Amino acid sequence: MAPAEGDDSQARQDLESVRAQLDRMLASPEFLAPERGRHFLQYIVEETLEGRGEQLKAFTIAQAVFGRDDSFDAQNDPVVRIEAGRIRRALERYYLICGSGDPIRITIPKGGYIPHFSSDEGSSNTGEAAAAPNRQTKPHQPVHERGQPERAIRFRDLLLPVGIPAVFGAMAIALIRPLESYLSPPEASPAPAASASKSKARIVVEPLAALGGNTRGADFAKGLADQLIAKLMNVDSLVVLAPGRSGMETTGSLFNLQGSALVEGTVLHLHVRLINGADGVVVWANQYDRELRDQTILDVEDEIAAQITMEISSSPKLSGAGPAP
Structure with missing residues (x-):
């Protein structure tokens, strides 16, 4: 029961995070959209959060947001398509100017009206969760099963014959490298990446x-x-x-x-x-x-x-x- 309750709590937090991001954008002076465009965005976000994203078609949006009746024809009345394009541009402008550091990014992919919510934190949390079990199991593993004393003895036995040549090799490199750098012409350092933008x-x-x-x-x-x-x-x-x-x-x-x-x-x-x-x-x-x-x-x-x-x-x-x- 505990894992299921934890999943429900996490899901509620995700929904509230998206709603908080929506409120943050609508309150920003940099989100340039008319009143009906804001109502359009609120409607499709709430419908998606409530699990009704598949019902977001031009016909249903036209009736719910723009007050069209049952005779609405998307081919002859492109009001939904036009407003969707305007909101896409308003979202792009908002995240370009002041929303680059926001925790949630709301977009409306072309070809439909279902909004997409993305966050950079999701992948990092997933990686930490996957690594956590490995970290927890290692302290409980018995010492004799891991065989650390045997490996320590073998490493100590090999330290002398391996370490002495390594010391001489390091000394040789230390002597050759200055001579090589003196005789070889200096290499041109790569131009910094910032110079390209100049x-x-x-x-x-x-x-x-x-x-x-x-x-x-x-x-x-x-x-x-x-x-x-x-x-x-x-x-x-x-x-x-x-x-x-x-x-x-x-x-x-x-x-x-x-x-x-x-x-x-x-x-x-x-x-x-x-x-x-x-x-x-x-x-x-x-x-x-x-x-x-x-x-x-x-x-x-x-x-x-x-x-x-x-x-x-x-x-x-x-x-x-x-x-x-």
């Missing part, structure tokens, strides 16, 4: 300004900033920094990605610029205008973020900028 340009993706004072423009600005962070991180020649961390970096080129978004009716106006942090010079800028009538905000964010990433990563001005002061 050649990479550092980019701070600042929050985009939402003009016009409407909710749709603010949501687009937040979503595009998250998409830019996620896509720029995949560029090998760039290092993406969290907003507010640029002053801590002293090596490599530093750039600030800024911009503003305005949504007027069904038309989007976006201005983006890349500024050299060393002298304030604008090294790249572009304007994007999109018609939102026939496509979703999520698709527009993804398309524009991919285009901006391609243009910035291929710009020759990134490699020629000086280091940040």
